[in-house]
Amino acid sequence: MKPTNINNPEYFHKVVDCQYACPAHTPVPEYIRLIAAERYTEAYMVNWESNVFPGILGRTCDRPCEPACRRGRIEEEPVAICRLKRVAADNKGEVKSRMPQAPEKKNGKKIALIGGGPASLTVARDLAPLGYEIHLYDDWHKGGGMMRSQIPAFRLPESVLDEEVNYILEMGIHTHFNHYVSSMKEMLEKDYDAIFVGTGAPKGRDLILPGREEGAKNIHIGIEFLANVAFSHVDKIGKKVIILGGGNTAMDCCRTSRRLGGDEVTVVVRSPFEEMKASPWEIEDARAEDIPILNNMPPKEFVVENGRLKGVIFEKVRAEYDENGRRKLVPTGEPDVFIEADDVIIAIGQDNAFPWIERDLGIEFGKWDIPVLDKVSFQSTLPQVFFGGDAAFGPENIITAVAHGHQAAISIDLYCQGKDILDRPSPMTNLIHQKMGIHEWSYDSAVVDDLRYKVPHEVKSITLTNRKIEVELGFDPPTGFKEAQRCLNCDIQTVFTASTCIECDACVDICPTSCITFTENGEEEDLRTRLSAPAENKTQDLYVSEVLPTKRVMVKDEDVCLHCGLCAERCPTSAWDMQKFLYNVTKASKIL
Amino acid sequence: MTYIKPKFRHPGLKRNKIGFAKSDYEGAISTLCAGCGHDSISGAIIQACYEMAIEPHHLAKLSGIGCSSKTPTYFLGNSHGFNSVHGRMPSIATGANLANRDLIYLGVSGDGDSASIGLGQFCHVLRRNLNMVYIVMNNGCYGLTKGQDSATADPGSVSKEGSNNAFQAIDLVGLSLELGATFVARSFSGDKKQLVPLIKAAMSHPGFAFLDIISPCVTFNNNPGSTKSYDYVREHIAATSRLDFVPEEKEITVSYEEGTSASVRLHDGSLIHLQKLSPHWDPTDRDSAMNHLQKAKSHGEILTGLLYIDPHSGDLHQLLDTVAQPLNTLREKELCPGRAVLEEINAEYR
Numbered sequence A: 001m002k003p004t005n006i007n008n009p010e011y012f013h014k015v016v017d018c019q020y021a022c023p024a025h026t027p028v029p030e031y032i033r034l035i036a037a038e039r040y041t042e043a044y045m046v047n048w049e050s051n052v053f054p055g056i057l058g059r060t061c062d063r064p065c066e067p068a069c070r071r072g073r074i075e076e077e078p079v080a081i082c083r084l085k086r087v088a089a090d091n092k093g094e095v096k097s098r099m100p101q102a103p104e105k106k107n108g109k110k111i112a113l114i115g116g117g118p119a120s121l122t123v124a125r126d127l128a129p130l131g132y133e134i135h136l137y138d139d140w141h142k143g144g145g146m147m148r149s150q151i152p153a154f155r156l157p158e159s160v161l162d163e164e165v166n167y168i169l170e171m172g173i174h175t176h177f178n179h180y181v182s183s184m185k186e187m188l189e190k191d192y193d194a195i196f197v198g199t200g201a202p203k204g205r206d207l208i209l210p211g212r213e214e215g216a217k218n219i220h221i222g223i224e225f226l227a228n229v230a231f232s233h234v235d236k237i238g239k240k241v242i243i244l245g246g247g248n249t250a251m252d253c254c255r256t257s258r259r260l261g262g263d264e265v266t267v268v269v270r271s272p273f274e275e276m277k278a279s280p281w282e283i284e285d286a287r288a289e290d291i292p293i294l295n296n297m298p299p300k301e302f303v304v305e306n307g308r309l310k311g312v313i314f315e316k317v318r319a320e321y322d323e324n325g326r327r328k329l330v331p332t333g334e335p336d337v338f339i340e341a342d343d344v345i346i347a348i349g350q351d352n353a354f355p356w357i358e359r360d361l362g363i364e365f366g367k368w369d370i371p372v373l374d375k376v377s378f379q380s381t382l383p384q385v386f387f388g389g390d391a392a393f394g395p396e397n398i399i400t401a402v403a404h405g406h407q408a409a410i411s412i413d414l415y416c417q418g419k420d421i422l423d424r425p426s427p428m429t430n431l432i433h434q435k436m437g438i439h440e441w442s443y444d445s446a447v448v449d450d451l452r453y454k455v456p457h458e459v460k461s462i463t464l465t466n467r468k469i470e471v472e473l474g475f476d477p478p479t480g481f482k483e484a485q486r487c488l489n490c491d492i493q494t495v496f497t498a499s500t501c502i503e504c505d506a507c508v509d510i511c512p513t514s515c516i517t518f519t520e521n522g523e524e525e526d527l528r529t530r531l532s533a534p535a536e537n538k539t540q541d542l543y544v545s546e547v548l549p550t551k552r553v554m555v556k557d558e559d560v561c562l563h564c565g566l567c568a569e570r571c572p573t574s575a576w577d578m579q580k581f582l583y584n585v586t587k588a589s590k591i592l
Numbered sequence B: 001m002t003y004i005k006p007k008f009r010h011p012g013l014k015r016n017k018i019g020f021a022k023s024d025y026e027g028a029i030s031t032l033c034a035g036c037g038h039d040s041i042s043g044a045i046i047q048a049c050y051e052m053a054i055e056p057h058h059l060a061k062l063s064g065i066g067c068s069s070k071t072p073t074y075f076l077g078n079s080h081g082f083n084s085v086h087g088r089m090p091s092i093a094t095g096a097n098l099a100n101r102d103l104i105y106l107g108v109s110g111d112g113d114s115a116s117i118g119l120g121q122f123c124h125v126l127r128r129n130l131n132m133v134y135i136v137m138n139n140g141c142y143g144l145t146k147g148q149d150s151a152t153a154d155p156g157s158v159s160k161e162g163s164n165n166a167f168q169a170i171d172l173v174g175l176s177l178e179l180g181a182t183f184v185a186r187s188f189s190g191d192k193k194q195l196v197p198l199i200k201a202a203m204s205h206p207g208f209a210f211l212d213i214i215s216p217c218v219t220f221n222n223n224p225g226s227t228k229s230y231d232y233v234r235e236h237i238a239a240t241s242r243l244d245f246v247p248e249e250k251e252i253t254v255s256y257e258e259g260t261s262a263s264v265r266l267h268d269g270s271l272i273h274l275q276k277l278s279p280h281w282d283p284t285d286r287d288s289a290m291n292h293l294q295k296a297k298s299h300g301e302i303l304t305g306l307l308y309i310d311p312h313s314g315d316l317h318q319l320l321d322t323v324a325q326p327l328n329t330l331r332e333k334e335l336c337p338g339r340a341v342l343e344e345i346n347a348e349y350r
């Protein structure tokens, strides 16, 4: 193999698994250390700079960082990254003065943001400090988009949402609430220099089966139901409720039903449990509220008698997979099942919908009514129009919407200055030596054995009585500290200097997880088989040095390195050094 | 701060045939200087014991005084151990071995411990062919007492403060061949490929197995002009052979070329395969080993590998014709068999 080029910022970035997996690339270990140091305000600001909604995300993030966390590869569970974020948000001090404000003097450019969800709000936050005049349109009476209309208050209290939405709106954003934009043509005719579309994926899928029309009064579309609850248009539901679907929306619908009078709430999914889209923790929380989940039962018919919904008939199937892994649901031959219901909620997915964008404006649409966009700049085929969030490539999550928002803001800023929008700014990186003494580093290098701590919950008999009572209580600071200590500090990189290595083997001998090998060079596949421990995780890189005096090379498998620093402590010549790598995605305006 | 080794290990590492992980053969975290050759030797001992699937309670570590003699704390934390007095490890080993012949005895010493204060003890334990592995971690200096030249320092070798050593060196390998050792090898701490099979072979040898392992002292004897530095040793090393150790029950899969290879079958059935790198040398011929050693020395080479082995070695218990049962397990019943037996014995002398 060729020597690894550690000057490429992506090499070390990839070693910080959590940050790499995060769509916004939040510097996770950096803020976890700040939490351990009880510097909650700073920890909050590191988050805010990157993900804009630390308090919201600390409760609701889809957390792609956690399955990626290195700790999950050496023991049972990853660091509770998401809930640590909440610790920062819950315990922070005053933060407003640390946030940039919009300058008095504007730069003369006007931007329209259509939709008031996390994508648009991120664009607003990134552009307002640069002096843009920003107009935000949303059809609801408050900002937040689906974070407000969909995510139930028992998972995300309104006060937390208001606080973080307001940090942005208070940057002099002109809001046009209760304003449904019904024509893009009209928007283009106004004097906006650029338009950002962050309207989400607002159309809930329906399920057309016999009885659908007759039972319409008691058959609801999941996201419409949740929005109606959120805005207090609906405050009760029947005693027996069936939720169709196995995603996160279904989990929110069933738990909400439990709080509105649903005593017998059942979730029914058509396919096997393993294929449920909902996150494992959402499923766990639903089960904890006595909600059975039945699988392998596709619905066949809504049973309506005398104009009243009686229930749903389900078929029984099992999944079969062909050699390409394609699934087929085959009837088992067992008799159909009838489940009684007063109300049924259909939560089987959402789609994009742009009925308000005329098709003759030069904005092209592709398959499934999704706009044709440049994947990097988020620019549409009409140069002054940009898309982001769920509106761009279909429904995702908040953190993806934020990541899109940052990139779209950069594009809009470049576009308004007449610059090449594909000339993207490089990330800010920094690699600094951490040694303080012979056995001392600027970080807690000792690796603790603690298993993941559980977030305490409010008692069920209380939470089920009121949909606004938050279920999760968050870690208290002492538990937050202990959980923070589980982080392996993967951003503290092991940096190797071949010219000073005397090949004494000390690092090989001390490394607890057998990461380091000195051996003859070879092709990657071959090298992976002859290291101190087999390097079977191909998603993790091998760090290869230049040729050493004995004609061998140093090969480090990054996979399960504990970042314990022992190699560097045992190295007589400091050929190994622990260096903190900070990687920060550049934003349109400098926030911190 | 890290004085504790994390408990996590690579999840892909296998257990050996008696169900132990390699970490079960580790000891406390080392307090030796970073980069000390001795730590690599500890690593090789751990690797060899893990691969040999030694039951940790079936091995005793014995040592004298010195940085080298401290190392038993850093490996085989679940085995027996005795850190004795400077140069007196052989006496302890002899006593222990006579009391319980069933354990594997692993003696660890330094060049100061064995070639200066303990030279007499070293010679006697060797000529008695006590069944043990005797490792000298040879750095040419007294590391623990701040690097004074030891008796194995080569004449002319430059110490850290710049003085040339005026005296002749004691070559422990030459001495042991001379005194009739039945297993003699030399190796280098920085060459685990050679060292691990040598340690395994030494543990299988029934008798005194001597390993002189050059092990640079990074702090006091790794300077230019020293003949025990990492650089010097690497430049002057000359291996006698490439070595494979094949335990008894393992199938022999490697094929060796006639003429350039030799194999030695040990008592327990295991096999040592030597891929000879230097011709005209027979590892079972003491004269040839001594000749070879002298020749290498005059060429300024450091000869490594298994230099001599007596496949017919019989250890001290065999020489003394002791009972098969460990003496420390003999109870009053066996030791005082009663009047009738005494009568019988006495009758023999009448």
Ligand SMILES: Cc1cc2nc3c(=O)[nH]c(=O)nc-3n(C[C@H](O)[C@H](O)[C@H](O)COP(=O)(O)OP(=O)(O)OC[C@H]3O[C@@H](n4cnc5c(N)ncnc54)[C@H](O)[C@@H]3O)c2cc1C
Residues within 6 Å of the ligand: A060, A061, A062, A114, A115, A116, A117, A118, A119, A120, A137, A138, A139, A140, A144, A145, A146, A147, A149, A150, A151, A179, A180, A181, A182, A198, A199, A200, A201, A202, A223, A226, A248, A249, A252, A356, A388, A389, A390, A391, A395, A396, A397, A398, A399, A401
């Ligand atoms: C039930 C449910 C639960 C969810 N839970 C989570 C979760 O726990 N964690 C997570 O990360 N994600 C979750 N999501 C997904 C997340 O809410 C979305 O991915 C995210 O909000 C998308 O942000 P966005 O900015 O693209 O648009 P949205 O948040 O969808 O906001 C778009 C806004 O634009 C408005 N709008 C649409 N068209 C117009 C128009 N023509 N004129 C004016 N206004 C318009 C909409 O009413 C809406 O307010 C959930 C989604 C659902 C449905």
Ligand SMILES: Cc1ncc(C[n+]2csc(CCOP(=O)(O)OP(=O)(O)O)c2C)c(N)n1
Residues within 6 Å of the ligand: B065, B066, B067, B068, B069, B086, B109, B110, B111, B112, B113, B114, B117, B137, B139, B141, B142, B143, B144, B145, B150
């Ligand atoms: C009876 C006695 N004399 C002297 C000493 C001082 N002393 C301690 S270690 C040592 C030399 C150790 O040298 P070596 O065996 O080569 O070990 P190294 O530290 O080099 O590994 C000496 C002389 C002692 N501890 N006891």
Ligand code: SF4
Residues within 6 Å of the ligand: A016, A017, A018, A019, A028, A029, A068, A069, A070, A071, A078, A079, A081, A486, A487, A488, A489, A490, A491
């Ligand atoms: S241990 Fe910490 S830094 Fe490492 S991947 Fe997990 S959370 Fe990220």
Ligand code: SF4
Residues within 6 Å of the ligand: A494, A510, A511, A512, A513, A514, A515, A516, A560, A561, A562, A563, A564, A565, A566, A567, A568
């Ligand atoms: S920091 Fe060094 S010693 Fe620790 S696990 Fe990583 S490579 Fe091994």
Ligand code: SF4
Residues within 6 Å of the ligand: B031, B032, B033, B035, B036, B037, B038, B067, B068, B139, B143, B144, B216, B217, B218, B219, B220
């Ligand atoms: S003084 Fe020398 S022999 Fe002793 S621990 Fe340090 S390097 Fe090793």
Ligand SMILES: [Mg+2]
Residues within 6 Å of the ligand: B066, B068, B110, B111, B112, B137, B138, B139, B140, B141, B142, B143, B150
């Ligand atoms: Mg010494």
